[in-house]
Amino acid sequence: MLKMKAKRNFAILLVVGFIFGFWIRSTRWINLQQLNINSLSCLSFNDDNNILITNSTINNDNPTQLLLIGVMTAQKYVNTRAYNIWKTWGQKVPGKIIFFVAEDTVVDYPDMPVVKLKGVDDTYPPQKKSFSMIRWMYDNHLNDFYWFMRADDDLYVRYEEIEKLLRSLDSNKAHMLGQAGLGNSAEYGLLALGSQDNYCMGGPGVVFSRESIRAVAPHLQSCLMNLLTGHEDVELGRCFKRHVGIPCTWSYEMQILFHNNQTATNTISGELKQLRSAITLHPLKNPDNMRKVHIKALTLQLNELRAKRIALKNILNKEITEHRNVLNRKINNITSDIKEWDYLASNSILFCANKVMCPRHTVEHTMKSSLESTISQLFDEFNSNARQRGRFLQFENIQYGYTRLEQRFGVDYILDMILWFKKFRLPHRTTLSVRRHAYVQQKFGDIEAISEKKARIFDIKKAENFAKNKSEQVGVDLHLPGTSFLYPSKIIHIVLPLSGRASTLNRFAKNLINIVERGDLVLNIVRYNSKNLTEDNLITNILNDLRKTIDVNEIQMGDKDFSRGVALTMGANKLSDDSLIFFSDVDMIFDENTLHRIRMNTIRGVQVYFPIVFSQFSPQTWAKSDISYNVNIDKTNHYVYDNYRGYFRHFGFGLVSIYKSDFDLIGGYNLTIKGWGIEDVDFFSKVINSTLRVMRAPDPGLVHIYHDVNCSGDMPKQQYHMCLGSKAASLASLDYLIEKIDNI
Structure with a gap:
């Protein structure tokens, strides 16, 4: 009887277990259906034709390379984020980079190495x-690579740093490198991880050794069929732990090397300290930010190479032993050759140390960034052998310091710093706050002389891709590269806005007649009616006489309200893309040397020339003391430079030399600005924010003749204040005003 009862219970349990197991399997299948990753049955791993479709042929006939990076992306981002990776750090990978997409993805760039996985779509999370x-x-x-990496399309990889790390490890051992994770606060304990288990967070990237890939590959399909969560990186880590026996690397340092910052903003600015110590940086979802980070990473590489070059040169010159701890790079023959030091107080106030009454000011951003970079590099060198010495130095702050700039050699620092001295070896483990002096030299590279043609070719190659891409947006045919890119244009097209002022135009015309010949330049007058018929007739006669010497074109604006930005734009629009334009004012005079500098300092696709003009003060303040002054102002020698006569207007950007194609690329002038001012500052800002380089230097041949300035109260507030400021600055010199005060 008991045996029959036992058999009956066993049968009942068997049926219940069967039903329960079937229910679990059905529920599991439904969950997998919801994730759209039933299994890998649609991918026959034994048949390459069913695995992938390739946009570009991916061959690898080279010997075994270091690293293969697989970047997962989707249709939404393949032509933006992924392409940006390909054009930045993807070009320098120590091995190969491939972009993996869904089967039906459309890629706009045939040069990208893309693999389309058959049967895979853009379902998120992307387990399959x-x-x-x-x-x-x-x-x-x-067998073609020692290491393999899984990456997202918003990841930046410092390829030189990951190469250093991987070459120090053995790829024949199973490794899984990345930032270890256990889930966020809401998920902690709900990811079905063991007490000693973790996973590598997918965002900052995961690196696998060849041995790890070899061991896990046969089990990938079973892992995909037995998912416990909806997180791709968690399940990938679980699969490696179960079948390879390795977790993600447990190391505090990995969160620095594989840096993940979920609170990152959409903008990148400043020194970006994380980049200096990181191998990967995540997330960079904005392509512009990716390019900015890439530039900063290249700057770090350049600084390292410069430092290495200087160190090697010091060894060759035996300067390390002969001039150790000496800040003087040269012997000064006279006192005036000695560079004074500036005093730095608590990293916030700077003033000169060689005078009693010296204005204090906050430390400029450029100097602060340079100082932070120098200190970071200094402590990196201090801690390069920290493990062997058993101690670590950490910067705290600057108490005070001295700094000086020697333009030919570099920057010198004397810094009084507070730092933490940490010993981490037992039994002497301790942390101390100490104060130390540091004597630092930031050396400049040697001056290198190259031919102008070679320099132009080098600059043009850097600007060519940007110019081509930009030309597609604005519809401009740049004909890159052309002769106007390599050699300066002979003909200068002066664009001159004009409204009345016949006598001033007459002086401008006479100056042109004296310095140029036909074929040297073309004058493009953008002419507004002056509401004075006699004045307009005089202007017409002056231009007719000028046509006998040079080519003159007129663009009639009629009775429209005067706008300098609109006038300059109208004049530029009449010219071809390869025209060299000089935007001028009628109050200017210049010589043939200025025309030569305009030709040489303006490089198509690369450089824009903003000359710094010598602006005269009112003649009433200097005429009596200047023997060159003539009552007939046109007979006065205007090429005289002293503090009484005038000043170089460092904050004026109205005069500029630029090629028409570059003018179009940056967007031209703001046409909404009416009347006087602001349009030049706005245009200068556009050039600064573009890829074009600004050439800015005083031009002694370019003189602005004084004239009365009328600041109308009808101007917008900002323009009105700028007008008043310009008027006040051009009235008289400080020396003249001081003399007047003394005579009161």
Whole structure:
């Protein structure tokens, strides 16, 4: 009886277990259906034709390379984020980079190495895409690379740093490198992880050794069929832990090397301290930010190479032993050659140390950034052998310091710093706050002389891709590269806005007649009616006489309200893309040397010339003391420079030399600005924010003749204040005003 009862209970339990197991399997299947990743059955790993479709042929006939990076992306981002990776750090990978996309993805750039995974779509989370990518790497490139990396399309990788790390490790051992994670606060304990388990966070990237890929590949399909969460990186880590026996690297340092900042803003600015110590940086979802970070990373590389070059040169010159701890780079023959030091107080106030009454000011952003970079580099060198010495130095703050700039050699610092001295070896483990002096030299590279043609070719190659891409947006045919890119244009097109002022135009015309010949320049007058018929007739006669010497074009604006920005734009629009334009004012005079500097300092696609003009004060303040002054102002020698006569207007940007194609690329002048002022500052800002370089220097041949300034109260407030400021600055010199005060 008991045996029959036992058999009956066993049968009942068997049926219940069967039903329960079937229910679990059905529920599991439904969950997988919801994730759209039923299994990898649609991918036959034994048949390459069913695995992938490639946009570009991906061959690898080279010997075994270091690293294969697989970037997972989607249709939404393949032509933006992914392409930006390909054009920045993807070009310098120590191995190969491949972009993995869904089967039906459309890629606009045929040069990108893209793999389209058959049967894979852009479902998120991308478990199927991730597992399929790992399997593809195993099937096609296992023996071609030592290391493999899984990356997202918003990740920046410092390729030189990851190469250093991977070459120090053995790829024949199973490794999974990345930032270890256990889930966020809401998910902690709900990811079905063991007490000693973790996973590598997918955002900052995950690196696998060849041995790890070899061991996990046969089990990828079973892992995909037995998912416990909806997180792709968690399930990938679980698969490696279960079948390879390795967790993500448990190391505090990994959160610095594989940096993940979920609170990152959409803008990148400042020194970006994380980049200096990081191998990867995540997330960079804005393509502009990716390019900015890439520039900063290249700057770090350049600084390291410069430092290495200087160190090697010092060894060759035996300066390390002969001039150790000496800040003087040269012997000064006279006292005036000695550069004074500036005093730095608590990293916030700067003033000169060689005078009693010296104005104090906050430290400029450029100097502060340079000082931060120098200190970071200094402490990196201090801590380069921290493990061997058993101690670590950490910067705290600057108490005070001295700094000086020697333009030919570099920047010198004497810094009084507070730092933390940390010993981490037992039994002497301790942390102390100490104060130390540091004597630092930031050396400049040697001056290198190259031919002008070679320099132009080098600059043009850098600007060519940007110019081509920009030309597609604005519809401009740049004909890159052309002769106007390599050699300066002979003909200068002066664009001159004019409204009345016949006598001033007469002086301008006479100056042109004296210095140029036909074929040297073309004068493009953008003419507004002056509401004075006699004045307009005089202007017409002057231009007719001028046509006998040079080519003159007129653009009639009629009775429209005067706007300098509109006038200059109208004049530029009449010219061809390869025209060299000089935007001028009728109050200017210049000589043939100025025309030569305009030609040489303006490089198409590369450089814009903003000359600094010598602006005269009112003759009433200097005429009596200047023997060159003539009552007939046109007979006065205007090429005289002293503090009484005038000043170089460093904050005036109205005169500019630029090629027409570059003018169009940056967007031209703001046409909404009416009347006087602001349009030049706005245009200068556009040039600064473009890829074009600004050439700005005093031009002694370019003189602004004084004239009365009328600041109308009808001007917008900002323009009115700028007008008053310009008027006040041009009335008289400080020396003249001081003399007047003394005579009171």
